[in-house]
Amino acid sequence: MSERLKTTTQELVIDGASCASCVNKIERALKELPNVDNAEMNFALRLVTVTGQTSSDHLINTIEAIGYQAKVVTDTSDGDLLDEKEIAEQKHYKKLIMQMSAGLGLGIPLMIYSLLGGPMTVDTTLERGIWLFVGLLCAAVMFFAGKHFYIGAYKSFINHSANMDTLIALGTGTAWLYSMIVVIFPLALPEMARHVYFEATAMIIGLINLGLALEVKARGRTSEAIKRLIGLQAKTARVVREHNGSKQEIDIAIEQVLLNDIVRIRPGEKIPVDGTVIEGHSSVDESMLTGEPMPVEKSIGDNIVAGTLNKSGSLLFNATRVGKDTALAQIINMVKRAQNSKPPIGRLADIISAYFVPAIMIIAIISALAWLNFGPNPAIAYAVISATTVLIIACPCALGLATPMSVMVGVGKAAEAGVLIRNGEAMQTASKITTMILDKTGTITEGMPKVTDIIIVNDAYSEDYILKLAASLEANSEHPLAQAIVDSAKAQDIELSAVTEFRTIAGLGVEAKYQQQSLAFGNQKLMLTNNVALNNFATQAQHLAEEAKTPMFFTIDNKLAAIIAVSDPIKEDSIAAINRLKGNGIRVVMLTGDNKATAKAVAKKVGISEYFAEVLPEHKSQKVAELQAQGEIVGMTGDGINDAPALALANVGFAIGTGTDVAIESADITLMRGSLHGLADAIAISKATLTNIKQNLFGAFIYNAAGVPFAAGVLYPFFGLLLSPVIAGAAMAFSSLTVVSNANRLRFFKPQEY
Amino acid sequence: MVIINIAGLGLILLVIWWFWLYKPEGVVVSSKDSITILVKDGVYQPANIKVAAGKSVEITIYRQDDSGCAANIIFPDFDINEELPLRQNKTITLPPIVSGEYSFHCPMMMYKGRLIVE
Numbered sequence: 001m002s003e004r005l006k007t008t009t010q011e012l013v014i015d016g017a018s019c020a021s022c023v024n025k026i027e028r029a030l031k032e033l034p035n036v037d038n039a040e041m042n043f044a045l046r047l048v049t050v051t052g053q054t055s056s057d058h059l060i061n062t063i064e065a066i067g068y069q070a071k072v073v074t075d076t077s078d079g080d081l082l083d084e085k086e087i088a089e090q091k092h093y094k095k096l097i098m099q100m101s102a103g104l105g106l107g108i109p110l111m112i113y114s115l116l117g118g119p120m121t122v123d124t125t126l127e128r129g130i131w132l133f134v135g136l137l138c139a140a141v142m143f144f145a146g147k148h149f150y151i152g153a154y155k156s157f158i159n160h161s162a163n164m165d166t167l168i169a170l171g172t173g174t175a176w177l178y179s180m181i182v183v184i185f186p187l188a189l190p191e192m193a194r195h196v197y198f199e200a201t202a203m204i205i206g207l208i209n210l211g212l213a214l215e216v217k218a219r220g221r222t223s224e225a226i227k228r229l230i231g232l233q234a235k236t237a238r239v240v241r242e243h244n245g246s247k248q249e250i251d252i253a254i255e256q257v258l259l260n261d262i263v264r265i266r267p268g269e270k271i272p273v274d275g276t277v278i279e280g281h282s283s284v285d286e287s288m289l290t291g292e293p294m295p296v297e298k299s300i301g302d303n304i305v306a307g308t309l310n311k312s313g314s315l316l317f318n319a320t321r322v323g324k325d326t327a328l329a330q331i332i333n334m335v336k337r338a339q340n341s342k343p344p345i346g347r348l349a350d351i352i353s354a355y356f357v358p359a360i361m362i363i364a365i366i367s368a369l370a371w372l373n374f375g376p377n378p379a380i381a382y383a384v385i386s387a388t389t390v391l392i393i394a395c396p397c398a399l400g401l402a403t404p405m406s407v408m409v410g411v412g413k414a415a416e417a418g419v420l421i422r423n424g425e426a427m428q429t430a431s432k433i434t435t436m437i438l439d440k441t442g443t444i445t446e447g448m449p450k451v452t453d454i455i456i457v458n459d460a461y462s463e464d465y466i467l468k469l470a471a472s473l474e475a476n477s478e479h480p481l482a483q484a485i486v487d488s489a490k491a492q493d494i495e496l497s498a499v500t501e502f503r504t505i506a507g508l509g510v511e512a513k514y515q516q517q518s519l520a521f522g523n524q525k526l527m528l529t530n531n532v533a534l535n536n537f538a539t540q541a542q543h544l545a546e547e548a549k550t551p552m553f554f555t556i557d558n559k560l561a562a563i564i565a566v567s568d569p570i571k572e573d574s575i576a577a578i579n580r581l582k583g584n585g586i587r588v589v590m591l592t593g594d595n596k597a598t599a600k601a602v603a604k605k606v607g608i609s610e611y612f613a614e615v616l617p618e619h620k621s622q623k624v625a626e627l628q629a630q631g632e633i634v635g636m637t638g639d640g641i642n643d644a645p646a647l648a649l650a651n652v653g654f655a656i657g658t659g660t661d662v663a664i665e666s667a668d669i670t671l672m673r674g675s676l677h678g679l680a681d682a683i684a685i686s687k688a689t690l691t692n693i694k695q696n697l698f699g700a701f702i703y704n705a706a707g708v709p710f711a712a713g714v715l716y717p718f719f720g721l722l723l724s725p726v727i728a729g730a731a732m733a734f735s736s737l738t739v740v741s742n743a744n745r746l747r748f749f750k751p752q753e754y
Numbered sequence: 755m756v757i758i759n760i761a762g763l764g765l766i767l768l769v770i771w772w773f774w775l776y777k778p779e780g781v782v783v784s785s786k787d788s789i790t791i792l793v794k795d796g797v798y799q800p801a802n803i804k805v806a807a808g809k810s811v812e813i814t815i816y817r818q819d820d821s822g823c824a825a826n827i828i829f830p831d832f833d834i835n836e837e838l839p840l841r842q843n844k845t846i847t848l849p850p851i852v853s854g855e856y857s858f859h860c861p862m863m864m865y866k867g868r869l870i871v872e
Contacts (some may be wrong), residue, residue, distance in 0.1 A: 085825075088840045092820040152796030159797045160776050163864045212821075340826050340835040340861055353863050358773040362766050369762040373755065400823070400862030 009051045012059060014041070015069035015258050022068070029066050030059060047256060071323075082230050089216055096213035099145035103206025106141050110134070110199035111726065120196050122186050131183045131196050138176060138198040146172065146205040162357035164396050168208055170361065171391035172201045175725060178384045193378030197385070197725070204392055204729035211733025215401075218740040222405055224747065225412025226339065229332050232288055232307035237272035238264040240316070261319045265310050274321035274328075277302050282313030289331065290657075290673040291418030334420055338411045343424035345693055346403030349700070353399050360394040360708065367712035382713070385725060389711035393728035394704055397736040402696035405743035410689030413749060418672035419682040426668035430652045430686040435632035436581055436679070437624060437646075440592035440599065442639045443656050444578075444606055444676070445568040449481055451488035452549050453565040457537060458556075464494055466562045470554050472496045473519050477510050481550060484566045505529075509552070520555045521564075527553050532560055548601035575606050577676035580752070582607070584683060587632065591615050591623055620646040637671075637679055654679055681751040688749045696739045703735050788812040793824050793838060793865065798858075801867040807853040814845045823864045831856045 014026060023041045026048060030039035036052035036059075048070075050059055056072045063070040114120050122128045142150070149172070152165030179196040186194050236251050240262040243250070249264050257263065257273050265271055267282070283295040286308045295311055298304055304317060307328035323329065342350075364387040371383035407424050414421050421427050441447050454463050471489030474482035475496055489496065499512035499519065508529065509522015520530060524541065527534055532555055534541070541551040541563055549567035553560060581588050590611040592599050599613035612623055620638075624646050627634045636643065636650030647653030647667050655667035656674060671678035711728055715721040791813060792799045805811045817824055817838040828835045829848070838844050848869075856869040 084839060088820055095820075148795070155795040155797045155799075157772075159799075159801050160773060161797065161801070161866055162773055163796055165796050336837070337835055340828065340837075342830075342861070350863050354866075355774070358769050361769050365762050365766050365769070369759060372758055396864075397862070400864060404861045 008053070009049060010056055010059065010072065012048050012050065012056070012063070012070045012072055013256050013258060014048055014063065015071075025066060026063060026068065029062055033058070033062060082227060086220070089220055093213055093216045096209045096216065100206050100209035100213060102141050102145040103202050103204075103209060105206075106137060107199055107201075107203030107206050107726075111203060114199055122183055122194050122196070128183055128186070131179075131198070134198050135176070135180050135183055135196070138179075138202050141202050142172065142176065142205060145209060149205070149208075162361070164357075166357055167360060167391045167394055167396070168204070170364075171388045171725065171728075172204050174384060174391070175204075175388045176201045178381075189380060190378055193381040195378075195381055197388070200388065200725040200729075203726045207726075207729040207733045211737055214733075214737045215397075215740055218737065218744055219405070221744055221747070222408040222740070223339075223412070225409075225415050226332065226335055228288075229307075229328070229335060229415065232270065232328060234270040234272040234306070237261075238266075240264060255323065257319055257322050259319055259322055261322075263317050263319055265304075265315045265317065267310060267312055267314060269310050271304050271306055271308050271310055273306050273319045273323075274326045275304055275317035275319045277304060277315050277317045279316035280314050282315050283311045285309040285311055289328070289418065291416070291678065292673040292675070331415070331420060334422065335411055335415045338421050338423050338427075339408045340404070341407065341423035341425070342403055343407065343428035343690070343693070345428055345690065345697070346407075346424070349399045349402055349697060353396050356394070356396045356399065360391065363394075363708060363712065364390040371713065382722065385722065386711065386713045388725045389723050389728045390708055392725055393707040393711040393723070393731055395700070395707075395732045395735045397732075398700035398703060398739045399697075401736055401739045401743075402700050403693050405740050406689050406692040406696060406746060409743050409746040410685055410692070413689075413746060414682060414685045417678065417681045417685065417751065419678055419685065420670040420672065421682070421686070422668045422670075426652055427686045428690055429633065430635065430669060430683055431690040433586060433633050433635040433652060433683060435587040435589060435627050436635045436637065437589045437591055437627065437650070438578075438608075438676070439620070439636075439638040439643055440590055440594060440602055441568060443637050444574045444590065444602065445570050446674075447568065447639070449484040449550075449566050449568045451484055451564060452567045452569070453544060453551075453563070455537070455540060455563040455565075457560045457562055461556075461561055464492070466554060466564075467492065468494045468496065469514060469519055469556070470521055470562075470564060472499050472514065473502070473510055473512050473521050476502045476512070477504065479510075481552070481566045482510075485564065517556050518558065520558070521552060523552060527555070527560070530555065530558055532558060534560060537563060545597050546601055548598055548605055550598060570602065570606060571675060574676050577680050578606050578608065580677070580680035581683070584680075584687075586635075586683070589623075589627065591620055593617065617643075618645075621649045624649045635683075637676075654682065677751075684751040685749065688746060692743060692746050696742055699742070700735065700739060703731075707731060788814060790814045790816065791867070793817040793819050793827075795819065796821075796864065798865055798867040802870065803867065804870040804872060805848075805851070807871045808850045810850050811848045812845055813848060814843050816843050817841065823860045823862045826861050827858060827865075828861060829856065829858045829869070 027039045027041050030036055030048065030050055033054055035054045036050060039048060039050045041048040060070045119127070122131055149165045149168045152163070153169035156163055156166060175197040179198050182189060182194050182196050234254055237254055237257045238249050238251050239257060240247055240249050254272050263272060263275060271284070277298055277300050279300065281299040284298050284304060285295045286305065287293050289305065289307060298315065304315070305328065306326040321327070367390050368383040368387040371386055372379050375382045407427070410427065411421050438444055454466060456463060456466060467489050471486045471494065474485045476499065497514065499514045502510065502512040504510050505522065505526065508526040509520060511518065511520045513519070520526060532553070537560060544551040544565045549565040551563050551565045554562045554564055578588055587610070588608050590599070590603050590608045592611070592613055593615055594613060596613040599611050603609070603611040615623060620643060624634055624636055634650045635652045635654060636646050637654040637656055638647055639656060647655060652669060653667040654669045654671060656671045669682050671682065711723050713722045788811070789803060793815060796819070815827060815838055817840055820840060824838065826835060826837055832848060834846060836844060836846050851871045853871050856871065857866065858869060859866045
């Protein structure tokens, strides 16, 4: 293949050009390249347009060599591609409908004539003349409406392969050729066999085109989910750029947004690229990506994601991920890939379809031979009909469509619910999970400990005062629970004070001095060490622990002042979601690094009977292996970062996200929203999809397994029944339609939430 | 009748040989490490590609067939699944591959091709 490049116009976005002189520098460098005709740069847009015969890589290298960054503006965004695809599909559909009309236009009148008992014979010269004319008309229909079948059949034939086209071409060709022989050389055939089948040829071509047209329509609907995701992408962005020495806000195409651009987003606008808020405050609707209906508050320092909707306020943000790197682009990419991947269950159909068409050809020949050898007169006519019908009724399409159609819909459906499935295999395995391991922190619970109870022992102190002292003390500590106390104080706008002589007593707590008072904060062991009398507050503390809370004791001058309980609250809907899992017959196991008492309490609260406490992070994968050794198909749900090895080892790893901040690459299935309902949804959708695939495969197999013998005429010896080739044509057209429609039924699947 | 039966049997053998037993030769790719495949009329042209082992290969695919099956190309062994826009070039870069025979096809296996790596 020659490497010559055509003269093209390419657009490159330049990064790092900060002054007008850069423009000259870049333009000159590009123009100096051989084969570059012109290079022009639009400074405001940071866009350089190059005409010439040079590859984009070469251009980028040149620009990088003089100290800037550049990237190609891809002129076809996903949205454009999709539009193009739709237009192409629409055109294809119209063409098929035209071809169908031609086929049926000739076929239906002929068929009505034959059904009304009109003679299809060639006894007189007039009849021969009329049928010759009809035969030629039929040939014209074959050419206009069925050309693609014959060309396809021929092309695959010379490539030693065979497909649906081969069967249709052979079937209709046989019927037409036989009829033409009847018309032109009637004497070559026994009198009883002189019967024409032009109506079959025309009808079959019409019906199969109809089937294909309906399939195009139904197929379009299966990609609704991806259309919706692509539709989330904004077309333009308003960026703040320096122009003629002053900062200006300009609207530019989304492809031209650069990393670290400052982007303005107004109320009601779609967020164009991923970024970090640097100014303003607003609530953002992320439901389109996470399935989480509540808008999320965003202010300085928060991350926002492309495709989500800014509701109330105006924001200024720094673009951190643009183009193909945004979370939305990655999601679209992943859904697309997954939609086109095939679960192992589909491989059987693939193997069969590889041998299918030649096998059907052989069956057709055998059937014809059987009729010729054992059939009643006119044997030759029966042989031709049965061979034609066998060829036409066999539908490799239904087999081939069975799996991909359902996967398309299922993966899309999951994406709508905020569940990203990596591929078909993950989906199939997820549908068979017998044991689900849930990590406690961040999966069942929020992952962010909060102060739940403050019990004041000495009424001389107010709650605010206690919290102020405790937080001032804990502000010095690095213990994870300490943060909860500090946060709690901050949330109530309590100002912290400085403490002196702070020290940590490992495993017990902390101590410090505040204005001559000595403060201590820690667990029950610390109280014992310090000989603090707990009286009946020990029982209260015990109660708190049983409620999955961690009680801590606060003393002032070695006297118990308060008990502060901290807990990592269980997510609101964890219990319901775990019940859904159990309702599906899945064994649910909890894993945590926490102490046994808390683990037990949490497990009890959410209704999990099996749990492993005090499991070190590195031992989590061991537990997965242990359960797998028991013959379980294990799903593991965790945050995708700390639990990565366990997720990888599990049969299916589920990474649970908080909002859109997810490591998409880390798991087989990614749950965009934090709720465990996403997990139950993922399994429910996987199951529904697999059931759908099985229905499709069963339908397609049964259809072929039953249709082909009927067509060959196995019923004839018993009932005198032989299928007409026209019925076979209709059946073939509608078999693939049935499969596509059944797959479309999945679109209405709703995971049950309770 | 005997003749007809023998002819039929011969036809069956012909089908078996032509579609199943015949193994076509691969098309040798030039040293440029790139090749163009045309997707048209129900087949990949060429459908049998031979490339050198251990080298990255660029395959440019041009789809001229508007049937839905042709809209994607899958190289299952390399986890590649690409959409083919109608009447546009699409370039797929295959990673360096160890010797062997690999298949590529459309999602429905209507289009089939072989990649022979030597």
